[in-house]
């Protein structure tokens with residue numbers, strides 16, 4: 001049976017991956033139980049990076065409390081491990097620059113320590129949780145069909161949200177982003193996800209190890225963290241609806257995204273673990289059914305019989321306008337095709353249980 005070290009096993013996605021793996025894999029589940037993700041009751045104990053004891057996570061399943069920055073603990077746990085499935089990270093877009101050291105420490109440094117421990121113990125395969133945020137802004141064409149790199153969006157305050165051709169001012173149409181697109185991170189979190197990929201690529205070149213970096217698009221599903229500045233937009237809409245309030249939609253609601261169900265993310269991880277692709281491979285993991293943020297909000301409102309979304313016209317300067325992935329390479333290399341459409345999955349998500357993570361504050365180093 002393939003032995004898998006699963007990091008971030010107590011997290012939203014890690015929990016679903018664990019359930020998908022356990023019937024046919026020998027899973028070693030670890031998590032530092034960060035307060036920013038699990039509240040102060042779940043916080044890791046004393047010692048530089050965590051205690052290594054085993055406790056029950058929110059799901060009641062055993063989790064070994066280990067921080068991926070703890071080299072000695074990892075070396076011990078990696079004995080006999082065939083594949084590492086690395087989900088542990090500080091997540092979310094980051095609220096301000098004060099969060100930067102936490103992203104750099106848990107995500108960049110944590111991945112570097114993990115890779116060094118893998119090299120030391122002869123573990124040669126990594127499946128890495130990456131993200132669409134590595135791309136930054138999506139990919140665009142003009143009316144003639146040529147690819148155009150949009151300039152910065154300078155007229156947001158006038159309600160002009162679409163990207164335009166910096167040379168002609170023509171409004172551009174989005175097109176599917178493939179894995180060879182340039183990486184242009186726009187947040188501290190995104191910079192740390194690029195760094196994780198870069199460390200893993202360098203490790204693969206140096207050791208001959210295998211890395212499959214799965215670039216998840218907008219993930220949603222049961223046990224997603226509730227409304228915090230670090231949770232995804234679907235959970236924020238859900239939280240508004242639970243409070244009887246209309247979901248607040250930024251810009252004009254026409255921003256295109258790909259919402260992929262967490263059980264499909266778990267299936268993609270299982271496929272990557274079982275496929276053992278050689279060298280470094282980055283793959284988009286998406287549903288293949290683009291949807292706008294306005295449609296996400298109205299699907300949830302309908303399903304909850306709640307108030308219709310409010311299109312606020314507000315904006316965040318760092319936001320990208322459209323980002324939609326091509327799912328083709330994941331289908332070709334892993335045979336992965338998402339099973340749940342956003343229309344079906346979001347309706348179910350409207351009443352799914354969420355993880356309480358309120359009041360736990362910003363991530364700490």
Ligand SMILES: NC(=O)c1ccc[n+]([C@@H]2O[C@H](COP(=O)([O-])OP(=O)(O)OC[C@H]3O[C@@H](n4cnc5c(N)ncnc54)[C@H](O)[C@@H]3O)[C@@H](O)[C@H]2O)c1
Pocket residue numbers: 007008009010011012013014030031032033034037038066067068069086087088089090091106110129130131132193215216217218219220225232
């Ligand atoms: N949720 C999304 O929409 C999404 C999208 C793209 C990529 N991702 C990636 O998927 C992975 C899982 O994210 P999630 O949404 O489940 O987040 P989550 O916060 O629910 O889970 C992350 C887990 O990692 C743990 N962790 C953080 N730092 C750690 C460390 N140093 N050592 C050990 N454990 C540590 C946390 O305690 C938490 O349990 C992350 O790598 C994230 O970047 C998530």
